[in-house]
Amino acid sequence: xxxxxxILLLILVAGAVFGIARLINNAYxxxxxxxxxxxxxxxxxxxxxxxxxxYVNFGxxxxxxxxxxxxxxxxxxxxxxxxxxxxxxxxxxxxxxLGTGYLTLRLRxxxxxxxxxxxxxxxxxxxxxxxxxxxxxxAYIVRPAEAPFFxxxxxxxxFLVMLGLSVxxxxxxxxxxxxxxxxxxxxxxxxxxxxxxxGVPTLRLKLIATALSGGFMGMAGAPLPYYVTYLxxxxxxxxxxxxxxxxxxxxxxxxxxxxxxxxxxLLGTLQQVATVTISSALSLLIVGLLxxxxxxxxxxxxxxxxxx
Amino acid sequence: xxxLLEVSGLGKRFGGFVAxxxxxxxxxxxxxxxxxxxxxxxxxxxxxxxSGTLHNxxxxxxxxxxxxxxxxxxxxxxLGMARSFQLPRPFSTMTLSENLRIPLLYAVRSRDxxxxxxxxxxCLVLLEMVGLADKAARLPGDLTQIxxxxxxxxxxxxxxxxxxxxxxxxxxxxxxxxxxILALLLRLNVEGMTIILIEHIMRAVLAFSQxxxxxxxxxxxxxxxxxxxxxxxxxxxxxxxx
Amino acid sequence: xxxxxxxxxxxxxxxxxxFYAAVTIGVSISFGMxxxxxxxxxxxxxxxxxIAYIANSTWGVDPxxxxxxxxxxxxxxxxxxxxxxxxxxERRGDTSIRGLAFFFGLLFITEVVLVLVFGxxxxxxxxxxxxxxxxxxxxxxxxRLLVPCVVSLxxxxxxxxxMSRTFIGRAVxxxxxxxxxxxxxxxxxxxxxxxxxGLSIATASVAxxxxxxxxxxxxxxxxxxxxxxxAICVMGGLGSFAGSVVAAMILxxxxxxxxxxxxxxxxxxxxxxxxxITLAARxxxxxxxx
Numbered sequence: 001x002x003x004x005x006x007i008l009l010l011i012l013v014a015g016a017v018f019g020i021a022r023l024i025n026n027a028y029x030x031x032x033x034x035x036x037x038x039x040x041x042x043x044x045x046x047x048x049x050x051x052x053x054x055y056v057n058f059g060x061x062x063x064x065x066x067x068x069x070x071x072x073x074x075x076x077x078x079x080x081x082x083x084x085x086x087x088x089x090x091x092x093x094x095x096x097x098l099g100t101g102y103l104t105l106r107l108r109x110x111x112x113x114x115x116x117x118x119x120x121x122x123x124x125x126x127x128x129x130x131x132x133x134x135x136x137x138x139a140y141i142v143r144p145a146e147a148p149f150f151x152x153x154x155x156x157x158x159f160l161v162m163l164g165l166s167v168x169x170x171x172x173x174x175x176x177x178x179x180x181x182x183x184x185x186x187x188x189x190x191x192x193x194x195x196x197x198x199g200v201p202t203l204r205l206k207l208i209a210t211a212l213s214g215g216f217m218g219m220a221g222a223p224l225p226y227y228v229t230y231l232x233x234x235x236x237x238x239x240x241x242x243x244x245x246x247x248x249x250x251x252x253x254x255x256x257x258x259x260x261x262x263x264x265x266l267l268g269t270l271q272q273v274a275t276v277t278i279s280s281a282l283s284l285l286i287v288g289l290l291x292x293x294x295x296x297x298x299x300x301x302x303x304x305x306x307x308x
Numbered sequence: 309x310x311x312l313l314e315v316s317g318l319g320k321r322f323g324g325f326v327a328x329x330x331x332x333x334x335x336x337x338x339x340x341x342x343x344x345x346x347x348x349x350x351x352x353x354x355x356x357x358x359s360g361t362l363h364n365x366x367x368x369x370x371x372x373x374x375x376x377x378x379x380x381x382x383x384x385x386x387l388g389m390a391r392s393f394q395l396p397r398p399f400s401t402m403t404l405s406e407n408l409r410i411p412l413l414y415a416v417r418s419r420d421x422x423x424x425x426x427x428x429x430x431c432l433v434l435l436e437m438v439g440l441a442d443k444a445a446r447l448p449g450d451l452t453q454i455x456x457x458x459x460x461x462x463x464x465x466x467x468x469x470x471x472x473x474x475x476x477x478x479x480x481x482x483x484x485x486x487x488x489i490l491a492l493l494l495r496l497n498v499e500g501m502t503i504i505l506i507e508h509i510m511r512a513v514l515a516f517s518q519x520x521x522x523x524x525x526x527x528x529x530x531x532x533x534x535x536x537x538x539x540x541x542x543x544x545x546x547x548x549x550x
Numbered sequence: 551x552x553x554x555x556x557x558x559x560x561x562x563x564x565x566x567x568x569f570y571a572a573v574t575i576g577v578s579i580s581f582g583m584x585x586x587x588x589x590x591x592x593x594x595x596x597x598x599x600x601i602a603y604i605a606n607s608t609w610g611v612d613p614x615x616x617x618x619x620x621x622x623x624x625x626x627x628x629x630x631x632x633x634x635x636x637x638x639x640e641r642r643g644d645t646s647i648r649g650l651a652f653f654f655g656l657l658f659i660t661e662v663v664l665v666l667v668f669g670x671x672x673x674x675x676x677x678x679x680x681x682x683x684x685x686x687x688x689x690x691x692x693x694r695l696l697v698p699c700v701v702s703l704x705x706x707x708x709x710x711x712x713m714s715r716t717f718i719g720r721a722v723x724x725x726x727x728x729x730x731x732x733x734x735x736x737x738x739x740x741x742x743x744x745x746x747x748g749l750s751i752a753t754a755s756v757a758x759x760x761x762x763x764x765x766x767x768x769x770x771x772x773x774x775x776x777x778x779x780x781a782i783c784v785m786g787g788l789g790s791f792a793g794s795v796v797a798a799m800i801l802x803x804x805x806x807x808x809x810x811x812x813x814x815x816x817x818x819x820x821x822x823x824x825x826x827i828t829l830a831a832r833x834x835x836x837x838x839x840x
Contacts, residue, residue: 056647104829114776118822124818125816183406187399190399193397194397196381199416239658239770292655292659295655
């Protein structure tokens, strides 16, 4: 299927999803749906570097929170339309990704993974010490009452924005998969030395993957302040973002664009249900257990069940 | 005419162990060079240093007049030097056809955007040359060791190099298969490819090489006419012991 | 600058460095010698801390004693985890993403379970050496820092002896360098690695006792240590105990100086900075083999 056809289909599906949500007209659907869509973007973004290229990024919280805090800063000094803030937030995160990558990607994948872990802690420390964004006490963001383009709550607008970002990120992930870039990523993942010997500029491609991945995570984080209206480092850098973002593609399947979506929808919905029925800590525990179970027993994820 | 490959004073150590010491080598364009030596003599280390997978501490490598020191492996491949790995390293999640796509997409296309117009067909042609065309859609995991070596050779060929370094591609092949690969390599050479053949199968090396280089314990001990060299006492001793 | 302040910062940094060495020694084995990226190591340390807390608050047992008693249990736990890791990843040749995700999952599960069982409040232990401080001239030597440091160095010394004098210890060092040769010596590399990994987790038990003596503990503290542990391991040279001790002391001192003169919240950045600099400048570390 050609890229343009796929994008049109995606837009149709997205439109249908939004239409159904408006029909149900329950605010909870938009609130919960936003979280699921946010994870679609995060999981897809992570998978570009993790699943396609084979480099594990543990510092998801840093990229995600940088997007959120960029919005906080912009909101305070120069309020602008949300999509613009997302672009800037994505840019900031992308640059951070590039920087971390440049310092660590010449070495083995394991060092990169450890460095991303350490980097997340450092970024959290920096933000916690930055009083302009509220430091450890957090920042309050006022959510506009009305959506800018149509009749509805602002939360519906946030849902729509995240829906749009999902479409874009999935479309790009799929486009990469069958492109020259995607083949390069896969070669790096399968055998980096052999890829180099075959003419693949591995460092450059890894940097591209890291920047793309980080950038999309930043864009996913940018609307967060308006969603939660109170943002503090503890919640912005919550470990649950990292675990979910990694678990979703690994459970759904890392080899294609569809895996992260399966993982995000399934796990996201599961957690929404569990949070309401049991407890959020228990639902996180379930995610952790599922992650370990799948990684051990089903390396190809849910997608792998169907490929056979 | 200046040589295609000029190696001078190449040295490589691993900690205290000297893998290569003061190796000089020149290869003319279009030449067929054989490289032999007992196991552990440093042949693969030499290949790794030439291709950029390892960094040599001393010495210089010039390819088509250009100094290679500091260039990464992918840059050297793009310049026109390709190697096969002694222990096959296929891309395990890709089909054989896709394995060959990588060098075509990256080494060849970087030189000439139009050259990769019909990639799938070109992959098939390459697979046919090594006798793997019927397995084009299979994964490397389905191949035998010997078939994987052929894939290695095909992948190096796919980069359309000026200089091809074939590192023990014939290991384990039957008599007929050796002849097939020899014929393939000779054909490539006739079409203009310079080839360095690293092998233990003596009849193949002697049939193929215009010139023979012998490496023992990291040093070059002989360089010249193949028939003369294999009779040299020090070469015979290196292989058979005293 | 107050030399008094500087002196005390240096000393406490040194003492904490001794403790950091105990935290790192397990990773020195699992990552340095076995090439297993066990980022969940701090989780096992925290587990040790909580066990020390339970023993101490329920029966008044000395924390270090409690964790020494628990050593065999942790060793068994480590062996069990290695067994799963070996079968699921190492044998399949798929160690990279999934192996890392496996340990990340373990790290996460441990933290969440601890939160569910103990809550997020800080826990601490009581022991006769936690309050008092020795004074030598202008320098303060808090016993709660001194005791863990001394015991840590003692244990590391013992471990080093074990590694160089016993068959199993030497086999572990051998398996890091040449598994094939080890096989030829009629030792099973898999079994040796299992024992080694068990050893690595066992050290976490005692390190956990040290941790809760030095500071109050809550489940998420482990995350601060991941960066430190790997920074020390890399700085010191993978697999070198002496290197780890030296690097741990250096990190402890720099962190202490940073905390004293710039504020304690910058401490995590120090470890990260060290890690980056080492990886960029000398990846083999201080005592590492090239």
